[in-house]
Amino acid sequence: MSIDTETAAKVAKLARIRVEPDALPALAAEFNTILGFIEQLGEVDVEGVEPMTGVTAQRLKRREDVVTDGDQQDRVLANAPDAREGFFAVPKVVE
């Protein structure tokens, strides 16, 4: 299937990446090249094959459901572009 500029704009929106309208045709063309390459997967007989989630057969380790870390507010906020009064500050979220 072929991706048009409208679909490219929708994908950019979903990915939260601003793409200027005049860049959309080139983006759509790149998507089509990559998806054209991926289309080969359609040739493979995958009847009855389980989709793989991880390569190791082991069951993931579990641990006690207890707090093991925390109380590091200053360090958590140390790299924030805008931190105020112990919080991450962001632009207005709700009108």
Add this chain to the structure above:
Amino acid sequence: MMDDLNRLTIAAARDGLRDKSFTSAELTEACLGAIDGADALRAFVHKTPEIARAQAAQADAQIAQGAAADLCGVPIGIKDLFCTEGVASQAASRILDGFVPQYESSVTAQLRGQGAVMLGKLNMDEFAMGSSNETSVYGAAVNPWRRAGSDTPLTPGGSSGGSAAAVAADLCLAATGTDTGGSIRQPAAFTGITGLKPTYGRCSRWGIIAFASSLDQAGPMTRDVRDAAIMLGAMAGHDPRDSTSVDIPVPDFEAALTGDVRGKRIGIPNEYRIEGMPDEIAKLWEEGTSMLREAGAEIVEISLPHTKYALPAYYVIAPAEASSNLARYDGVRFGHRAALDAGDGITEMYEKTRAEGFGAEVQRRVMVGTYVLSAGFYDAYYNRARKVRALIKKDFDDVFAAGVDAILTPATPSAAFGLGEMSDADPVRMYLNDVFTVTVNLAGLPAISVPAGRDAEGLPLGLQLIGRPFEEGPLLNAAYSLERSAGFVAKPSKWW
């Protein structure tokens, strides 16, 4: 002798430090001097000489007391993808500009704990997405090798191109790399060094900036196979903070290096004879096969029928995982935030920040990943790719079950190419660099790239050996045999 300390292997440095032929302080100064004289290679992007000198002094004290670990006092470089406490860790991306981790990755903490000396952070492709280092926000690292009679700057490969350039140019004794589709092995092959991608789960991923979590694995990039064995031992081990790290003992990998491969079965996969393979690569592969045969290994033709589908499966799975992992770069918690216009809300902040912060290749992969995971395409693309991945792994399971001990292939489809030479090519052509390496990540296997020859223009070429899961010892031993037979000792002549 004292002038050339930066050219030592880890093994030689370890021995020299222990018998007091030189100190870690001297060794470290030799490397710091070499680094300062090599800015043209753009390998080290955040230098940490103060840390290095302090760690060297500590290491010398430790060695004086005896009982020092193998890497104690050995100066190494760290790929910019590893979070290092108090030292910029940017994944070569603008979006992490100014990010200084408050914590240390498990692998680098282990190396530090054993007394390794950190010289600084190494260049790479942005978020490890690339095969030429050209997607780096710092500008591409440059290969210390040049074609005979030419001064065209060549790529050191990617994504761990800074690590490869630094080891090849003797700026450090070894370096960490990470490998999601070939990012340790391809740059190692392009620069005439050894690069090992361990089995998935062998080294902790905690504190390594994530690209594709089911494929990423850290590993050593070194001058030779023995050093890879030593450094893997220092990097490996279970970590409770990474639930995919495997809780099994770490063997003495160096002790596995006997060089004896008699009776070992080495598989030659038919499907890796790709159309258009350059004669030099085919010849090198033939020669490597002969070397192992002459060393007493049994060579067997094998089939890995789904090989052709590894790259397309990878270019669904890796972008899908990347789109999820890179969602965290939103201008809120760390790194770059775009300047906003009056009236901009949070969505505009996200979109502008990510448009400014991510380079073109990262944006492309995040969007492809978003697309293949979106409603209506999830089954057709993502689930299908995961099923194909299961078949690719089964191909390997089958040949190992049939008694094959290791598989020999070329590491790359060509020698290092010129920086900028691929800039007009479509993205898929760049992806073909990973054609021999990417199957290994999909199957979670260990594999090593060993320098084995040079092309007509004098550039290094590598061969790849693929091993059974968690059998890095026997894999390294086969690589050791190949290394001894190939006798690759060439070094780039210094122009920088």
